[in-house]
Every structure is written in C-alpha cells, then in structure tokens.
Amino acid sequence: MSKLQLEKKIRAIDRDIDKLRIRTKDSKDLKSLEGVFDTSTLKTLYHLANKGYIEALGGVISTGKEANVYHARGRDREVAIKIYRIAASDFRAMQSYIIGDPRFKNMKHDKRSIVFTWTKKELRNLKKAHAAGVRVPEPFVSRNNVLLMEFIGNNETPVQQIRVVPLTPDQAQDAFDTTIDYIKKLYLENLVHADLSEFNILLNGSEVVFIDMGQSVTLDHPNAMKFLTRDIHNTIRFFRRRGVTADENQIMNLITG
Numbered sequence: 001m002s003k004l005q006l007e008k009k010i011r012a013i014d015r016d017i018d019k020l021r022i023r024t025k026d027s028k029d030l031k032s033l034e035g036v037f038d039t040s041t042l043k044t045l046y047h048l049a050n051k052g053y054i055e056a057l058g059g060v061i062s063t064g065k066e067a068n069v070y071h072a073r074g075r076d077r078e079v080a081i082k083i084y085r086i087a088a089s090d091f092r093a094m095q096s097y098i099i100g101d102p103r104f105k106n107m108k109h110d111k112r113s114i115v116f117t118w119t120k121k122e123l124r125n126l127k128k129a130h131a132a133g134v135r136v137p138e139p140f141v142s143r144n145n146v147l148l149m150e151f152i153g154n155n156e157t158p159v160q161q162i163r164v165v166p167l168t169p170d171q172a173q174d175a176f177d178t179t180i181d182y183i184k185k186l187y188l189e190n191l192v193h194a195d196l197s198e199f200n201i202l203l204n205g206s207e208v209v210f211i212d213m214g215q216s217v218t219l220d221h222p223n224a225m226k227f228l229t230r231d232i233h234n235t236i237r238f239f240r241r242r243g244v245t246a247d248e249n250q251i252m253n254l255i256t257g
C-alpha cells in the first residue's frame with residue numbers, strides 16, 4: 001500500500017469508526033475490522049480481546065493528531081482504548097526527508113518502536129500518577145500502540161473536558177485548588193504532566209481528572225522545570241477566566257517548596 005493510500009485509509013477510519021459496533025467475540029465481525037485498523041493494530045486488538053480485556057468495541061470518543069480514543073466494553077466494565085497511530089502526523093515531515101536514504105531503510109521499524117515506547121510510557125506515567133493519589137483513568141494494560149484504561153464516564157458517554165463545563169466562581173476555585181494539589185502530588189513523585197491544559201483535564205461533577213500523560217517527564221528531564229512552569233501558566237490562564245486569582249510565582253513556590 002502506498003503512503004497516500006494509507007493516509008486515505010486512516011482518514012476513512014476517522015470518518016467511519018463511530019458508525020461501527022463490532023463484537024470482537026464473533027470472528028465474522030472481527031473480519032470487518034480489517035480495513036479499519038492496520039494489520040498490526042488489528043492483531044493487537046485481537047490479542048486484547050482474547051485476553052478478555054475487550055468484549056465489544058464501541059464508538060470513537062476522540063480523534064487526535066497522534067492517537068484516537070474509543071469506547072469499549074470490557075468483561076465487567078466500560079474501558080477507554082487509546083490507539084496511537086503508527087503513521088502519526090508527527091512522523092510525516094521526518095519521513096519525507098528519509099524515504100529513499102539507504103541509511104534509514106529500517107525507519108519503519110524505528111517509527112513503530114518509538115510509538116510503542118510512547119504508549120508504554122503513557123501507561124507507566126498513569127500508573128505513577130494513580131499511585132501518587134492523583135485522579136487519572138486507572139491504566140489496565142498496554143500492548144504495542146494500544147493502551148487500555150478506565151473509561152471516565154457512564155453508559156458510553158465520556159465526562160467532558162473542563163473547558164466546556166460551566167463553573168461558578170466557587171466551583172472554579174475548588175477545581176483550581178485540586179489541580180494545583182495534583183500538580184504538587186506529581187512533582188513529589190518526580191513527575192511533570194507537561195501538557196496540562198483545559199483539554200487534558202476532565203471534570204466529573206466536582207471531580208477533577210487528569211488525562212493524556214504520554215508526554216509526561218520525570219524531574220531529571222532537561223526541560224522538566226520549563227514544562228512545569230508552562231503547566232502552571234496554562235492552569236492559571238484558564239482558571240483566571242473562570243474568576244480565580246493566583247500568582248504564578250507563588251504557585252510555583254507552593255509546588256516546589
């Protein structure tokens with residue numbers, strides 16, 4: 001398959017997946033998954049279905065730049081499946097410089113390993129955050145480019161990102177305090193979220209949930225403090241518009257002090 005065909009196929013996935021309701025138990029139905037996911041992702045999903053983690057694949061929750069998130073039914077609970085795309089757009093520009101260069105003929109393999117490592121990293125970061133007492137989707141298992149975690153929501157309806165939830169000043173203040181507390185808890189466990197914003201915080205009633213931790217770094221990362229500063233900046237910027245006043249330096253001291 002050419003690159004163009006592959007791209008087309010991926011776009012078709014994004015368009016059509018929400019129409020699909022596939023019972024992975026039934027091998028006939030599984031057949032129809034071919035042509036939706038690439039073969040390797042399909043194998044990974046088969047494996048997870050065989051292990052009993054997935055009983056039925058539901059609709060799409062989100063199509064992002066690097067990953068799509070799906071709802072699924074597990075044996076006794078709803079689960080969220082994050083599938084990193086192997087042909088993610090981040091690698092596209094890189095590829096155009098590399099194709100045809102014999103030094104990079106193993107590029108395809110490298111690209112896959114990078115994505116697989118990234119997926120595993122998100123699982124580990126979520127585990128670490130969970131252990132630190134930060135409310136995150138409980139991570140269950142990862143395999144290759146597929147991450148299975150607790151579904152934050154009910155009856156196939158995911159909880160909303162905080163950016164679209166109307167908040168009274170009091171609710172905003174509470175959510176802000178919890179967010180800062182979580183940033184501190186992560187920091188004490190040697191972790192910085194590194195992509196914190198109103199897009200990666202869900203609000204379930206009054207419950208704040210951090211998500212999307214593939215890019216999170218430990219404090220020994222050279223940019224850790226820069227990322228922490230940015231996380232705090234984004235947090236304060238968002239909550240300021242919801243009536244919360246806070247000083248960035250003061251919050252930074254509160255977290256690192």
Ligand SMILES: Nc1ncnc2c1ncn2[C@@H]1O[C@H](COP(=O)(O)OP(=O)(O)O)[C@@H](O)[C@H]1O
Nearest residue numbers: 062064065067069080137150151152158199212
């Ligand atoms: N465990 C989950 N439960 C419910 N919804 C989720 C879950 N994980 C992600 N989502 C939804 O999917 C969106 C994208 O997930 P995210 O991990 O942020 O991926 P991306 O890298 O594409 O930003 C989130 O903003 C959220 O709305």
Ligand SMILES: [Mg+2]
Nearest residue numbers: 199200211212
């Ligand atoms: Mg996100």
